[in-house]
Amino acid sequence: MKAERAKEILVHLLEIPSPSGHEDRVALHIMEFLHKLDYDVHIESDGEIIDLVVNPDAELFFEVHMDTIPIRIKPFVRGNMVYGTGASDIKGGIASVLLMLENLRRLKQDLNVGVVFVSDEEHGGRGSALFMERYKPKMAVVLEPTDLEVHIAHAGNIEAYFEVDGKEAHGACPESGENAIELTYKMLEKLKALEPFKKRGKYFDPHVGLQELICENPYYLIPSLCKGRLEARLLPDQEVEDVLDLFEPILEEYTLRYEYTEIWDGYELEDDEEIVQIAKQAMERTGLDEFGAMRSWTDAINFVYNGTRTIVFGPGNLDISHTKNEHIDVRDIVSASEFLMEINEIYGKGR
Incomplete structure (x- = not known):
């Protein structure tokens, strides 16, 4: 059931093209999804860039970008595999966040972290830059395809x-x-x-x-x-x-x-930093056991440059992202959503 729901959420996202500069329709879809769950959505914009913010006063944020590269492959499904431009980078990550938010409502649990959906990651990173101008979270998890590894370092x-x-x-x-x-x-x-x-x-x-x-x-x-x-x-x-x-x-x-x-410049977080310790606890609860490092540009760079201690994590595979073979296993979306739910709970108990 969880995998089928993850597949449904992802396919709807992939059916809405959102190359950089054209995120409006997918942003509207995400807003409607969140409003149906009774989440308040704050819109941040500078006239060109749009970001969607949930729980803006949080000190720990989950961040995921809404844009993709221009469409190279239209979406289709083969069993648990969903293909299409953006499936891995990073609409599978969006789906994991939406699935988490949906499950929190279903289980009547609090959202303790903030969530931000940003524009323009693939082109210039202006969405995360705008967010960091107006918000200064202490910690962040940036969603990118990491094969469910927790990346505590960045090239x-x-x-x-x-x-x-x-x-x-x-x-x-x-x-x-x-x-x-x-x-x-x-x-x-x-x-x-x-x-x-x-x-x-x-x-x-x-x-x-x-x-x-x-x-x-x-x-x-x-x-x-x-x-x-x-x-x-x-x-x-x-x-x-x-x-x-x-x-x-x-x-x-x-x-x-x-x-x-x-x-x-890249960075590497120390083992005793709070976000790393929270991630370790969540990994133990969900059976994830791999640390790694991100090899490509991500919005984590804008976060760390502004003082936010940031890990990178998500479903999907970086190697095949942007290719004509881009795809994702929806079961990994479920695993990612469960990991994010654990972080939300651990962080909430520690406040």
């Missing part, structure tokens, strides 16, 4: 746009030109050889690679210009500024121009 990141300038020559005369594609890969190899990327991490290893590469060459020529985007994933304890100092001489050598488009 740092550097993303840069670049243009590599070569020298045009006839395609049969490579010795007379400079191949921009080959120069790009020489640049990448130098970046990969830097000391920070030789280290090994507790949860994952650091990595630098190309995310995008465009080298238009419609004629029989040695390509003279490559435009692209590279990304470096850093360990939680690696300082972004230290890595930038190593990056810049290489980028200066190989690129016509470059621009950093995303930069953030």
Whole structure:
């Protein structure tokens, strides 16, 4: 029964497209869902971004974003598996929160935590930034696909746009030109050889690679210009500024121009922090036993930068998120909702 209800909630969410900048319809659906359960919903907006807040005075918040990437696969169901853009990232997480709120009402239990549904996570993180401007919770659980692992650490990141300038020559005369594609890969190899990327991490290893590469060459020529985007994933304890100092001489050598488009430091919570201890108790009650670290941008970065001690947790798999094979097991949505209910109860008793 729980799995079927989770499936029903998720499919309704997936039937409403909500790519970044177009969250209005799914926000309205969530508001109507909550109003039927007699929850008060506070709307926060700056004219462009909309956030939905429940129990705004709480010091511990569950946060989940409403937006997805543009639709790549329409929803369909195979048994307990639900497919579709956003199934894993992160409408399965929304469904787990809604299922928790529904079960609290059914069991006549109090909502002790706050809940916020935000916009724009996939595009610029403006929804969580707006929320943190107006609210300062002490702790948070940010819902993201973690395979039900509790992530107490978070990667740092550097993303840069670049243009590599070569020298045009006839395609049969490579010795007379400079191949921009080959120069790009020489640049990448130098970046990969830097000391920070030789280290090994507790949860994952650091990595630098190309995310995008465009080298238009419609004629029989040695390509003279490559435009692209590279990304470096850093360990939680690696300082972004230290890595930038190593990056810049290489980028200066190989690129016509470059621009950093995303930069953030990672973090790792201490074992004795309150939110970690609450999560441990909830894990023991629900049979979850894995700690981990988030490898991608999440709204947790905006929370931690503003002083909120934050873990990342949720149903779904990060590896397949954004792909044409994106899907989720609805039984994991049920497990996530039960974990969140335990946090709600543990936190309520400890206040």
